[in-house]
Structures are given as structure tokens and as C-alpha cells.
Amino acid sequence: MAHYRSIRDFDWPMLVITLSICALGVLQIFSATHDTKWHNAWWKQLLWLALAIGLMWVITSIDYHTLLGQVPILYSGGVIMLLVTVVIGATVFGGKRWIPIFGFKLQISEFLKPILVLVIARFLAELKGEALEGRDLLKLGGLVGLPVLLVMFQPDLGTALTYIPIAISGAVIAGIRWRHLLVMGLLAALVIPAGWYVLKDYQRARLVTFLDPGRDPKGQGYQVIQSKIAVGSGGMWGRGVTHGTQTQLQFLPVPHTDFIVSAFAEEHGFVGVVVMLGLFFLLLMQIVQNAQTAPDRAGMYICMGVATLLLFHLLVNVGMAVGRMPVTGIPLPLMSSGGSNLLSVFLMLGLVNNVRLRRFVN
């Protein structure tokens, strides 16, 4: 066990930004659910938050090198748990994405995120050469591809897709060859049309809806249309907490989870959105700064992996709320109601802090 260098070395700005975002989230969860059957979601979220801060503390205190050393165990444990989720989830819990652990419904796929950040960081940090060879790329693809496939079969395409950017950004930083990038692009161009036949009906519907939301107003497109109406009717200053009509009358689907940003935008307006996105931007920049000052490659990869994952989440979730991304059903980090994602994000922020605390070691 490592000792703290100093309480002052802790990334306090990051913690303040993170908790501010969480506070906005809890407020919005309260506002969106106070009149519904989920009316106690906000204090549940507070409990999860307390647990998450504790977990972050723990993860920060273990030297990330120690954690990197445990990667094989973490990775195989994660994959096994995913298999358990796929098998048990499908047979016992009727296709659910979570399994109950100590009475909590935990979504294993969320906890794969910090594990994959560590796996990819260690893999890339241990590379000897100047650039990423094709062989290395295949290994990396295999490491990430296995959990992606397992999560896809849960089925949870949205979460599965979030794993891939971690690997891509890592590979780009590690020095991927242009021709490999080109081959990957070509492969994607081939796989995506083929994938169309593999997709489930609702997944296809989501894609079609994204391309033409007016086509099916009560179906998938309904969500996007209602979300855009909610966002737009917020205007510059918003309708005020608990006064957004789209949110309060439940025209907006799942306003405390996937569409929390739409509910927030309706009640807080463009100004509120600028503040919220500003906080997220500061958080990302803080993480990137930690990457720049990381003591070693592994630390840098960890920070960049976390930053990439959060950026991807933001792009997809917020983009969905304004109709610029398809509906994928992935949560907004730190704000959406739900424990697994909150714990997972705090674990990752713990890793970033961990790297920061050890920046002057070498």
C-alpha cells in the first residue's frame, strides 16, 4: 500500500468540478422525478455518490502500478463476470443487463470500463517499438473485442461501443500506422453494412430514426422529437426547476437517466447548458492535464483512456438530446440516475487522481 504524498496533492479542482456536475445531476433527478414513482431516485443517487467517493478514495490510495500488475486477474475476472451476466442474466433474469451483488443491481459492463482502461494502458505502455505494429494492433483488438462482443450479446450495443474509443485513442497516441488506420476504416465500412443484418430490430429502428426522426413519431423517433422539443422550449434562461412542461408531464422519455440533459436544458435553458458543458469541459481538460504531467506512459494512457471514454459518452448522450446522434441508451456520466455508471466513472477518476498523486515519483 502506498502512502499519500500529501492531501494537497489530491486533484481538488477535479473533485470540485466532479461534485458540481453531480450536484446538478441530483437536482435534475429530483426535479424530473418528484412527481413520479421514481421520486426517491435523488437520494438514492446521493447514497451512490457517497459510496462512489469512498471507492474513489480507495482506488486512489492503491498505486496504479500495483493495479496494472493485477491487470490479468482484473481482466479475466471482468470477462468471467460478463459471461455470468450473459448466461445468468439471460436465463434467470430475463435478458437483464445487471446481476445482483450484495443486494445491489450491478451492471458489470460498466465496471469493465476502468478495467479496460488499465488493460489498454498496460498493453500500450509495454510496447517496445516506436510505432504500433500490425501484430500489436491485432492483440489490442482481441483484448477489447472480447468484452465488446460479450456486452453486445447482452444485448447492449451502446455500452459495448463505448469500449472501442479507449482502444482507438490509445492506439493513435501509441503511434498507429496510417495504413493500419486506413485498413481499419475500410473494415468498418464493410462491417457496418454487414452489421445491419446482425442488429436487432429495435437497434435498426434506432438507426433509421436517427436518420429520419419524423418518420415514426410514437416509436423511436418520438423520443428524439420530444427531446428536441424539451431542449428548445427551455430557451435562453430555462423554465425553472420543476417547471419544464415536457419533463413534468412526461412527454420526455426517461428524463432522469438517458435524457437527463434534455430535462436539464428545458429547465435551465441555454445558459444552464453552457454552465454544465463548461464544467464537463473543465473536467476533461483537468484529466488531460493530468495525462500531460503523468510520470510514465502507463499513467498517461490511463488518463487519456478515461478522458476519451468520457468525451465519447458526452458526444453520444448529449448529441442524442439535440438530435445530432442516434439514440443509443448510454447515460450521461455523473448526472444520469444510476449507481453502476456513477461508481464506474468515480473509479476512473480515482485512477486519474492516482496517476496525478505519483507524478513526481520519477
Next chain:
Amino acid sequence: MATTQRPDTEREREQELSNSRLLRDETQFATAKIAWFQYLTVAIFLILLTGFWDLQVANYESSVDRAERNRIRSIPLLAPRGKILDRDGRIIVDNHSTFKVILTRENLNPEHIKPIAEGLNLDPEDLQARLRKFATRPKYEPMVIKSELTPGELAFVYSHQDAKTFPELELIHSQSRLYPKEGLAAHAIGYVGEVSENELNSAEFAKYSQGDIVGKAGLEKQYNELLIGVDGQRRVVVDNLGRERELLENKEATPGKNLQLTLDLDLQTVAELAMEGRRGAVVALDPRNGEVLAMVSRPAFDPNMFQGRIRAADWKEINSNPFTPLFNRALQSQLAPGSTFKPIVALAALESGIVDENFAVNCPGGATFYGHFHKCHLFTKGGHGAGVSLHRAITGSCDVYFYNVGDRIGIDRIADMATTAGIGRKTGIDLPHEAEGTMPSTKWKLRTQREKWYAGETISVSIGQGAVTVSPLQLASAIGGISIGGAWYRPHMVKEATKMDPVRKAQFNPVNLEKVIYGMYGVVNEGGTGTSARLPNVEVCGKTGTAQRASNDLIKAMKAGGLKPGEELKDNAWFVGFAPRENPEIVIVALFEAGEHGNFAAPIVRDVLKSYFDKKARLQAPAQLHSAAGLLSMPGAEPPTPIAKKKIIQYATSTLD
């Protein structure tokens, strides 16, 4: 940092452990790529922010508008149309409760159209076509897709209008018209229907919206503004499941005003029954004020059929009927009046002074004028004989007499009198599409044909043939005006609050007038052509008319060619009658198309007259009203006409079957 320089053996050991496992490495190589990531982050945030700007600032108004329409639902509260009552306040046209189903197109799922159409017994193709036609109108404007729901269809809507199945369906309560069965007074009353696309584009109907029910014909059309009422609306805040959360506004509907007609349901019923199975029309007027007491046109139609949307098959059937059931013969047909025109000619002759009551002709069954032989209607029986003067000429309807009279006084004196009486001009009745008729004159011929009038043409006009055409209403009004001494009131269907002045007045020599009226008395009571109009205790005056539809020459030619003149070419039977002889109260015209002789139209008039005077007698003897024996023993009151007693007005009990 001070802490990092603090010697700590345990930490150094750990560091060495780490260092042995991981390469001492530099992160400088990644600096450029991390910078790229920062640029990428900025770009993504800008994309997201522009998304919000676009919706929240640039398109704020339309978003708010859509949000409001999302949450605020306007439910129309339809005003019931005013009822239509007869002159005694009895209901002729009532309303009954029905349901309509509305399609809210804002959240219409195209895949639902087919199952919805099937559930509501609509043609899916037709519904699609209507939706396409409707596509230009604003989306929030609801579209009525079916009115007069049957219980089965109602159950379908109730069980499918939830948020998960067909949330686009909405029921509204409405009042539908309930017209008497079998087309009683159908032409006068008219019918209502959904306002058409064409009507919506016209200025008159601009204030209505799709699905509104407006008057399409008859009184329903004429008095639409009065009858229609003002719809109310209920505005509520709803949530995504359509549950009502808050009431914003509840504006009650203002029902339309009731319309009290001058029609007498008793007379109307008798007239309807008298025309049963016949083609033609009956008009009964009060000549003293122009009130229409009865108006029948046959064949009739069922106005209930036009509620909402008429079935294509029904529409086709009614339109392809050669006897045009929708045509109101009482005021739209323009036919030769035949001999019913003779009283007007007679009055013109006496007033002119050229012919007096002693003027007489010899009727051998025809006469030649201007080189053309004109038959009398008694041609085959050898004519009316010698010394036919005015009274015999009217009672026996001697054509030869009127040929001579007409020839002497000339067309313009006839035309003056006829035009004064209202022939060739609209009566101005409060019903749409009244026909004008024609009264020829020298001026008329110059104007319409740019030709001089030939004296020979006057001969046919003198007996109500030739170019002269009238509608039954016109004839009733004309003769009625003469019967009361020369005053013509505007015929009307709706009771006037104040007594109206006559439209025209004429000063006739009372002696001349009396002679003509005495002639008409003779037609009925002195063995004339209209004896079947005779009533005990009431002095009925009248005149028969047998109007040719085809010339004698044509019929002869057809017979010679082995063809039988069809129904269309048979003579029309007319009868115009009024009573009592002194101070007439009622004038009635019966047109019996293809009835062949005026005497066959006379009983129709008699039945209606009888019911009028029977009713009057009943009302004047209220003590005996409730006893059938009293009714029978009442002076001047025979038992009611069998048909009138047998049948009562039947209403469609319900269209929900």
C-alpha cells in the same frame, strides 16, 4: 513538492519494484497527440453547443409552440343545431347524440392507418386519400374520420385509444340531425353534411373548419347561420398518456336557435300521403300573408342519409335516378301551367275591357288561327258547343274560347296581368335555388330571341302552353294573390314576427274579379272539370290544368312510327284551388307529373283542403276535441281522411344499429 523529497525507504523500495517491472519511460512523444485530443474536445463541445443554440435560441418559438401543443389539448364542444318546429311548435327536425372519432395527425403513425380503417369500417385507401388531401392543413387541426359511430365502432375506439395502441384516436360527443323518415318535407327542410373542401375555400364558409356540419340544402342551408350555434371548447393540460392534469378553459357551446316554420305538420302529412307513389309537387300557401303551410316534392329522399359522409353507393343511386329525387319540384320545376293559367287570361281580358262577360264563341272542338288549326281538349267529343261565354269557358276549360280571347287582347295584356301575379319572376321564398319561370311577351321575345312576336304565338299562351312556364309555388302565389283581390305576399317558410306588407298590389274591378272567381267556383261545384276537389260545407274554387309535354304532332308521329309515348311525354296534371270562396284562407297547387288530366290532381288538393278545414273546425270546438264521437258529429267535419288517420309521421328511431 516537499513531500517527494522526504526520504522514505519503504517508498523507494516500492519505486524500485515498479521500475523493474515497467520501463522508465518518457511521455513527451504523446504531447502532439494529446493536443489533438484537446482540439477534438473543443470541436465536439462546439458541435454540441451549436445544437443547443439551434434549438433553444434560434428556433425557440417553434419549440415552445410544439411543447404547448404537446401538453395542451383542445377538445371541441360541439353546439347542437337548432331544432326545426312546425307552426304549432311540434318538432320536425330533432337532434340525437352520437359520437365522432377524430384523428390527431400530429402523432399519427402511418402504420396505424390500416388497422384503424378496418376497425371503423372505413376503406383504408379512402382514408389514405383523405389524409393526403388534408395534408396541406396545419397538423394540429384535428380531422374527423367518422361520424355516427355504431356501438361496435365505439367499442373499438374505447378499447384502442390508449397511449400504447392508437393514441391518435379521439372521441368527441356530438349531436346529429334526426329527420322524419320517408322524406317528409325533405326538400323544404334540406339536409346537413360535412363542409366540403370547395366550400371551405369560399368566403361564405371561410369561418368553418374541416369536419364542421353545415346546411347543404333547403332551410338547413338558408338558415344555416341561425341554426348552427357556436361551438365551445375545453382546453386541458395533458401528460404523455393523455391524462388530464389541469383545466385551462371550458367554454360551453351555444346551441343554435330553433326555427319555427309556417309549415303545418298535419297538412304536410296529408299532402305527403296524397302524393304517395306519384311524381310531382304540392304547395299550400296562406294567400293573406304568404305563409307556406305545406310543401311536398316527390320523389323524395331520406335526409338522414347525408349525415356525415354519404356512402358512395347511395350517392350514385340518388344521382342516377332519372326522376331526380333531390330536385325540389315545388319551386325548381318550370313547366307549362296549361289551363290553370286561364283564370289569369280571363282576368286580363275582363280588365282590358276588350272582352266582356257576354262575349261568346262557338266551340266545334278546335279553331284555325293564322293558318294553323288549334284543337280544343274536347276535340274528340265535338267541342263545347255553341255560345260558350266566360263562365262556361272557365268551368269547362274551353280552349277555343281562350284562343279567341287571347287573340283579341294580345300577348302583352296577358303578360302584364301574369307578371303582376308573379309569373316569370321569383317569388322570393326563403329557400335556395328557386326557379324564375317564363312569361313571354313581345319585349321578352325581342330580348331573348331578337325576333318580333307573331300573333299566332299568343294562341298557345292563352291556354298556358307555348313558352309560358311556372313552378307550382309561383302558380300558388299568383292565383292566391288574385283570390284575395290583388295582393301578393312573399311566400315564406319561417314565421315572421311582424306582419309583412304585400310585395305587389293591384286594383281590379271587383265585378271582374268576382266573375273569374265564380268561374273557378263552377269548375269544382257546377259540374266543371275539377269536381273531384269538391268538399261539403266549404266553397272550394279551383282550376284544372292538363299540360302537354310534347306537341300533338310529335305524339301523332310517334304513334304512326309504332312508338308509344313514354311516361316522360304524358301530360302533366295540375290543379290549383283555394277556399273558401269568400275571404280565402288557403291556396293549394298540386302538380301530378304524367297524371294525364287535371281532374286527377284535384283530389290531392281536396285532401289537403279538407284536413285544413277539419283542423280549423276541431280547434274552434275545443270541448269536443277529445272525443272521437264529438269529432264525428262536429258540424262540417267528416271523419279524417282515411290515409291521414292511418299513418302518423315516423321518425328514424335511431341510426345506431
